Amino acid sequence: MPQTIVFDVNETLLDLGALDPVFERLFGDAGARREWFAQVLQSAMTVTLTGRYEDFSAVGAAALSMVAQRRGVTLERAGRQDIAAGMRRLPPHPEVADALARLRDAGFPLVALTNSAPEVMRDQLAHAGLSPLLDAMHSVDAARALKPARAVYDTAARLIGERPAALTMVAAHGWDIAGAMSAGWQGAFIARPGQVPEALFPAPTIIAADLAEAADALIARG
Template sequence: MADGPTAPALGGVLFDVVETLMDVRPLRQRFIDIGQPPELMQPWFLRAQRDAFALALSGRPTPFPDAMRHAMRVETRGAVTDEEIDHVVSGFGDMPAHPDAEPAIRRFAEAGVPMGFLTVGGRDATERFLERTGWDRYISRVVTAADEGVWKPAPALYHIAAESLGVPAARTALVAVHAWDCHGAKQAGLLAGWCGRLESVYGDVFTPADAVGDDLVAVAEGLLRLGR
C-alpha cells in the first residue's frame, strides 16, 4: 500500500464495473445455453480484453462488445451463430452485483463523496446494470472507453473521468479488483483502491495502491482515511 498519510484527502471515487462491482460468473450459464463448455468463459474474456487493448494501442479502438463477439468466434472456431454470440454478450446487462459492492457505495455516499463509473464495458449494459441495482441514486456519471475513444490504462481516460466528477485527479480514486487498472490510475496521477477479491496478490510490478482490502468495504474505509 502507498504511504497513506502523505496522500491527499479523498474527493471523488470512480468504480471499475466488470468484475469489480458486477459478478460475471453467472454468465457461464449462457455458454451452456449455446452448447459451449462453461470453462470457455475465462479464455474468451481474456482474449476479448487483450484484443481490445491491442486495437486501442494501434490507434483504432473498438467497442468492447465487438471485441467480445470476435473473441467468441475465435475461441469456438466459428462454431456459434451470431444469435448465440449475442445471447452471451447481452447477458452482461443482466449480471448481479457482488455482495460487497452496495455496502461500499453506501459508505462513500454517507461520507458525501461523489461517485462515477469508469468502464471498458458497453454503455447499454452498464446503464442497465446501474438501473437494476438502484445505484443510479448514488452514481452521478458513467464514463466508457468506447464513448471517449481511448482505452484503459491510457492516462487521458482517467483524467476525463475525474473531470466528469468535478474533482481534481489527485483527489479522485479509482476502485478496482484489477491491479493493472489501479496502476494505470496511479500513473495518471489519481489515487487507487485495490480489492483483492479477484487476484489475491497485488504484483510488485505495479505502482502500489493507496488502499487495499479483501473486500470493497475495507477498500472504502481505507480511502476515506486518506489525508487524516
C-alpha cells in the same frame, strides 16, 4: 472535500460469474467464460496499443469468435445474443450496494468509469440497482480509447471536474489501477479471486479483499 471515488464496473462492481451457465451451455465448459474475458482484455489492450478504438461490445464479440474458433465450437446467433444480453443483466457482488451506500453516506462523490459502451453501462448499472447510488457514470467512449490508456483517465478527470490527485480509482484489475495511478490518481485494488496488483508498477494506495473492506479503508482515510 473527500476524494471522488471512481469505480470500474465489470468484475469490480458486477459479477461476471453469472454468465457461467450460458458458457456451460454453449461451450460445455463454464471455464470458457474466464477464457473469453481474458481474451476480451487482451484484444482491448491490442486495440489500444495499436492506436485504434473499438466499441467494447465489438471487442467482446470478436473475442467470443476467437474462443469459439480455438475450441472448435460453432456459435449460433442466438447464443451470441444470450451472452450480450447477459452482460447487461449482471448482478452486483454481494457487498457492493451496502459499500456504495456507506461511502455515499460518508460524503464521498461516487462515479463509474467503464470500458462498456454508454448504453450498455446504463443498462448494467440500472439492472444491478446501483445507478441511484452513483453521482455520475462515464464510459471510455468519451475518450475514444480503452482503459488503461492515459486519455481515459485524463478525460474522466476533466468530465468529473477534479484534479487527478483528488480521484481514487477502485478496480479489481491491476492494469486499471496502474493506468489510473500513472495518470496521477490514487488507486484502491480489489483482490477478487485470481486478481493481483501489477508487479511492475507502484503498489496501490489501498489493497482490499472486497469492496466492503475497501470502503472501510477509504472512510478511515477520509
